Amino acid sequence: MKKSLSAQLSVTVVSLILGLALAAQFKNVQRVGGSVSLQRTQELTRQVQKLEQENEALEARIQEYERRIKEFENAVQSEDQSNRLIYEELERTRMLAGLVDVQGPGVVVTVNVKHVNEWGQDAIVQNVRYDDLLKLVNELNAAGAEAIAINDERIIATTEIRNAGDYIVINTNRYSSPFEIKAIGNPDTLEAALKLLGGVADDLGVYLQINIKRVDNIRIPKYRGTFQYKFAKPVQDTNARS
Structure with missing residues (x-):
C-alpha cells in the first residue's frame, strides 16, 4: 500500500x-x-x-x-477607325514612357531633415542622402506605383538619382531638402507598403522626417528631358521575314 x-x-x-x-x-x-x-x-x-x-x-x-x-x-x-486606334496606342505608349502628364489617386511623401537640440543649439541629425530617396522609390515601385516624381521630376527608366556635393541630382537637375515624392497608384497599397513595421519609412524615420499623406488626385508632370540612342538599335525579327 x-x-x-x-x-x-x-x-x-x-x-x-x-x-x-x-x-x-x-x-x-x-x-x-x-x-x-x-x-x-x-x-x-x-x-x-x-x-x-x-x-x-x-x-x-x-x-x-x-x-x-x-x-x-x-x-x-x-480607315478612320484604324487611325484613331493607332493614335490611342501611341498615347498609351507615351504615357508608359513618362512623356505625358498624368493624374490620379496615390500618396505624397515628404522627406526632410530632422532637427535636434544639442547643448542648447539646433543641429541636423543627418542630411537626406540619394539612397534614402532610392529606397522610397523602390518600395513604391514594388507596391505597384504607376507614376512617380520627385520634386516634379518624373522618374523614368533613365532617371539618375545621385549625390553632387551638398545636392542630389535628379534628371540632371540639382535639389536639396525638402524632397516631395508623388506616386500614383492604389493609395491603400502604397501607404501600407511604406508604413510596414520595420519597413523603409520606419527605418528612415530614425534620422529623417518622413510624412506620408494620401491624396485623391495627384498630378505628375511628364519627363522634360530628351532621349538619345546612339548605340542601341531595335532587333530585327528574322523569323518574320521567312
Whole structure:
C-alpha cells in the first residue's frame, strides 16, 4: 500500500514539474517571438494582397488586349477607325514612357531633415542622402506605383538619382531638402507598403522626417528631358521575314 501511494506521489510530482516547465517555455516563446510573428504576419499579408492585385491586373490586361485585338480586326474595314486606334496606342505608349502628364489617386511623401537640440543649439541629425530617396522609390515601385516624381521630376527608366556635393541630382537637375515624392497608384497599397513595421519609412524615420499623406488626385508632370540612342538599335525579327 505504501509502495503504491509512493509511486502515485512520484508520478504526480513529475507531472507537476513537467507541466510547470512547459508553461514557462510557452510563455518565453510568446514573449520572444511575439513581435517577430507580428512583423511576419504583416509581411505575408502584404504579399498576399500584392499577389491578388497582380492577378486582378493581369486578368484585366488580358481582357484589355482581347478587346483591342477585336477593335483592330474591326478597324481593318474602316480607315478612320484604324487611325484613331493607332493614335490611342501611341498615347498609351507615351504615357508608359513618362512623356505625358498624368493624374490620379496615390500618396505624397515628404522627406526632410530632422532637427535636434544639442547643448542648447539646433543641429541636423543627418542630411537626406540619394539612397534614402532610392529606397522610397523602390518600395513604391514594388507596391505597384504607376507614376512617380520627385520634386516634379518624373522618374523614368533613365532617371539618375545621385549625390553632387551638398545636392542630389535628379534628371540632371540639382535639389536639396525638402524632397516631395508623388506616386500614383492604389493609395491603400502604397501607404501600407511604406508604413510596414520595420519597413523603409520606419527605418528612415530614425534620422529623417518622413510624412506620408494620401491624396485623391495627384498630378505628375511628364519627363522634360530628351532621349538619345546612339548605340542601341531595335532587333530585327528574322523569323518574320521567312
